[in-house]
Amino acid sequence: MKSWKKALRLLLSIAFWVLVWEAAAFGVGNSLLFPTPRIVLRTLWELMKTPLFWKVTGLSLWNVLSGILWALLIGILLAVLTYRVGLLRDLILPMMTVIKATPVASFIVLLLIWIGSAKVPTIITLLIVLPVIWTNLDEGLRRQNPQLREVAAVYRMPAWRRVRLLTLPSVKPYFVSACRTSLGLAWKAGIAAEIIARPRNSIGTMIGDAKNYLNTEEMFAWTLTVILLSLLFEFGFVAILRRLDRRPAEQEDAPC
Amino acid sequence: MLKLNNLCFSYTPGKPVLQNLCLELADGELLAVMGPSGCGKSTLLNLIAGLLKPTSGTLESDSRRTSYVFQEPRLFPWLTVEQNLRAVLPHKTDAADSAAANAASIADALALVELPDAGRLYPSELSGGMKTRISLARAVVYGGDLMLLDEPFAALNEELRADLLRRLKTRLKEKGTSAILVTHQREDAEAFADRIFRLPPATAAPAGSSAP
Incomplete structure (x- = not known):
């Protein structure tokens, strides 16, 4: 499908859901409970005029981004290590399973007791993203085509060339899939952690305050900010991948 | 030179694929290996390429660089x-x-x-x-100084196969490269190789070789 047609369909789809929102708000008839899109956009516009909005957004962005970056760093290192040492995978697997199964709220409460509120959103983001990154990369590394590995062995490819020509292209679909899943999860978990832990100057704290004062318009406006940031992240990530990947899309090998 | 002395290999204990295999390949020699399906022809090439380790016996090789044309591209x-x-x-x-x-x-x-x-x-x-x-x-x-070819031309038509084998043979002879061609086609073996080696079924006695 042509790109302008795609964009038009996306715009129409967004317009449809905004209309549904408008209709629902009209149906409820109480902006204190369910504000209309216009009220929310106006509130967001007013918030954006204040320096506090940018400070709060910047700090939340940093909380989530640093959590993702730490998760990527640790996840990649762990995946390489567990790929090389099978025993280490057996050791790591139960820990990752426990992290995945533990409710986020339990982690948040425990971290609040142990380290206070400031670093909780970053660590929660890390804990949510890490198992996704590690599991996917570990799978990708283990599913490298054995026949191509034999080719690399017979033709005595140097280690760096094997990594560049075999390992990285094999793992890439798994990495992309992990990152796409993680980006959405990271924002959900990070903001949830901020709402409960209430670190100073964060979007989560602002949402919590808005809830306490029954300021629904502001709550919607901050939530809209998070949605826009999350989308911006995903679009940025896809744009970076497109720049890195010059080969045609049909050459891509999807994870099996 | 390549020398296999009493080479044995089995994927599962008690079920040998290759048994007491003895084979020599001179520098620059082109050898065709023939035999029934499942007799261990590809296994033999994988052993020579170093992708598998013999269960017993020895494999001596002067080859420093071995190229391998697998069955699949x-x-x-x-x-x-x-x-x-x-x-x-x-x-x-x-x-x-x-x-x-x-x-x-x-x-x-x-x-x-x-x-x-x-x-x-x-x-x-x-x-x-x-x-x-x-x-x-x-x-x-x-x-490299040794090329392994595991039925690489099975999917090609007869004319193209014969032409490629002829070109390849000329090239290998020019460079003095040894080669082992695994094939089911007798005419390919005869056209390409200096010598044909017949690999017996996995359970049979050790093999012998003959000139094409």
Whole structure:
């Protein structure tokens, strides 16, 4: 499908859901409970005029981004290590399973007791993203085509060339899939952690305050900010991948 | 020179695929290996290539570089044909000289398999037969002193197969490269090899060889 047609369909789809929102708000008839899109956009516009909005957004962005970056760093290192040492995978697997199964709220409460509120959103983001990154990369590394590995062995490819020509292209679909899943999860978990832990100057704290004062318009406006940031992240990530990947899309090998 | 002394191999204990196999390959000699399906022809090549370790016996080889044309083309799907060939070239420090020499040897190998314009194509854009020829070009580009060929031309038509074998034989003789061709086609073995080695079924007695 042509790109302008795609964009038009996306715009129409967004317009449809905004209309549904408008209709629902009209149906409820109480902006204190369910504000209309216009009220929310106006509130967001007013918030954006204040320096506090940018400070709060910047700090939340940093909380989530640093959590993702730490998760990527640790996840990649762990995946390489567990790929090389099978025993280490057996050791790591139960820990990752426990992290995945533990409710986020339990982690948040425990971290609040142990380290206070400031670093909780970053660590929660890390804990949510890490198992996704590690599991996917570990799978990708283990599913490298054995026949191509034999080719690399017979033709005595140097280690760096094997990594560049075999390992990285094999793992890439798994990495992309992990990152796409993680980006959405990271924002959900990070903001949830901020709402409960209430670190100073964060979007989560602002949402919590808005809830306490029954300021629904502001709550919607901050939530809209998070949605826009999350989308911006995903679009940025896809744009970076497109720049890195010059080969045609049909050459891509999807994870099996 | 390649020498196999009482070579044994089994994938599962008690079920030998190769038993007390003795075989010698002189420098520059072209050998065809024939035998019934499942008698261990591919296993033999994998042992020589170092992809498998013998259960017992010894394998002595002077070969420093062995190229291998597998039954399947085994091309890297995310690399173009040229990149696939470049991937097996040795790394050299003199960048300018090396780049020119590499480009020349890639062009030469593609010309040998009659696909001089395929360099920019991806494997997904090639037919099965073309992939096989690129796999052969990769082995030619790599060079080396021993080439292993595991029924690589089974998917090609008779005329093209005969032509490729003739060209390859000429090239190997020019370079003094030894080769072992596993094949089911007697006419291929006779056209290509200096000697034919018959591998018996897995449970039978040790094998012998004959001139074509």
